[in-house]
Amino acid sequence: MLTTVVVVTWRGAGHVAECLDALAAQDRPHRTLVVDNASTDGTAALLAAHPSAPEVLRLPRNTGYAGGIAAALPAVRTPYVAWLNDDAAPTPGWLAALEDAMAPGVAAVSSRLEYADGTAQSLGVRLTADGHGADLTDLTATAGGEPFGFCGGAALLRTDALREAGGVPARFFCYYEDTDTAWRLRLAGRRVVAAPGAVVRHRHGASTHPGSPRFHRWNERNRLLMLLRCAPGRVALRELARFAALTVVLPLRRGRPRAANFRPWLRCRVLAEVAALLPATLLARRAISRRRTVGRHALWRAWARG
Structure with missing residues (x-):
């Protein structure tokens, strides 16, 4: 077995x-x-x-x-x-x-x-x-x-x-x-x-209902946490800044998408949770760095595609 x-x-x-x-x-x-x-x-x-x-x-x-x-x-x-x-x-x-x-x-x-x-x-x-x-x-x-x-x-x-x-x-x-x-x-x-x-x-999404506010909250938050833990620093900071900037300008936009991940309150909650988890996330990033044998930038260049 x-x-x-x-x-x-x-x-x-x-x-x-x-x-x-x-x-x-x-x-x-x-x-x-x-x-x-x-x-x-x-x-x-x-x-x-x-x-x-x-x-x-x-x-x-x-x-x-x-x-x-x-x-x-x-x-x-x-x-x-x-x-x-x-x-x-x-x-x-x-x-x-x-x-x-x-x-x-x-x-x-x-x-x-x-x-x-x-x-x-x-x-x-x-x-x-x-x-x-x-x-x-x-x-x-x-x-x-x-x-x-x-x-x-x-x-x-x-x-x-x-x-x-x-x-x-x-x-x-x-x-x-x-x-x-x-x-x-x-x-x-x-x-x-x-x-x-x-x-x-x-049966995709039988328990978590893709498209729901909870789905988008976990999806958006965890992508940012993953990048802060694993990706090159410039990539993680760039994507965090993009997410925050879009959150700020969304209330000023007319005709913004109806999907839950474009709701300012949900995005603000995501940013608050990322901030609360940031100390533990940075400690995890340090531990990952000690274990790695491949460079973060090399991995990003090899796999990140449009």
């Missing part, structure tokens, strides 16, 4: 059973560990009654996806740890394809996440010129056919490499914990690859 599959759930009674059924059908042996983020919708009873008898780590409060993975990591004793969303249903050969792609020097393998109609949602993550992590669906457009990072909805990581890179940023709560982790793995000289044969059907 090489892999512990960690499934993080929160109020997942409507879909987590499908995920567990799919894991029970895998053709590679593995350990399943479900982190229940204090669900109140009957998820606990469903997990206890499921025929696959998964191990369950029930947390006293909702710590988000990042917090759930971080809470599970000390309990992982296998060489590999898989991250899997509770609204994802892997095909039977999913884990085998991921494990077989874990070549020497590779620290993380991303799956092929698909929508219900079979179209690709993600084969990994690309790094944009303004520091966003964006879903990648065409590996031929990347350096060496590799993604910059993995999509945390379904991926396999080397447990020791993840721990050596500093683990999972639990304070992110949700979103960008995967791209931040990929940054740190690559700064440590490790590779991230994709396994197109590791197919997962994904």
Whole structure:
């Protein structure tokens, strides 16, 4: 048994059973560990009654996806740890394809996440010129056919490499914990690859509702925190300044976009949270610098694209 599959759930009674059924059908042996983020919708009873008898780590409060993975990591004793969303249903050969792609020097393998109609949602993550992590669906457009990072909805990581890179940023709560982790793995000289044969059907956003104010708050905040932790200093400061400047001028604009991330109050909250977390973020940046073997600027030049 090489892999512990960690499934993080929160109020997942409507879909987590499908995920567990799919894991029970895998053709590679593995350990399943479900982190229940204090669900109140009957998820606990469903997990206890499921025929696959998964191990369950029930947390006293909702710590988000990042917090759930971080809470599970000390309990992982296998060489590999898989991250899997509770609204994802892997095909039977999913884990085998991921494990077989874990070549020497590779620290993380991303799956092929698909929508219900079979179209690709993600084969990994690309790094944009303004520091966003964006879903990648065409590996031929990347350096060496590799993604910059993995999509945390379904991926396999080397447990020791993840721990050596500093683990999972639990304070992110949700979103960008995967791209931040990929940054740190690559700064440590490790590779991230994709396994197109590791197919997962994904009900994207079943728990977090993409487009909601909470989604945009976490997304915008965590991108800035990731850049402050991992990116070249000039890039991190440039993007923070851009975000703050747009926040100031938005109230003066007519016809501004209706999306929640263009609401001045939400952007002000993001800036306040970034400021509150800045001391801890700068300490994390220093620790990342001590561990890295690859230059931040070299990594940025190699991977950031428009």
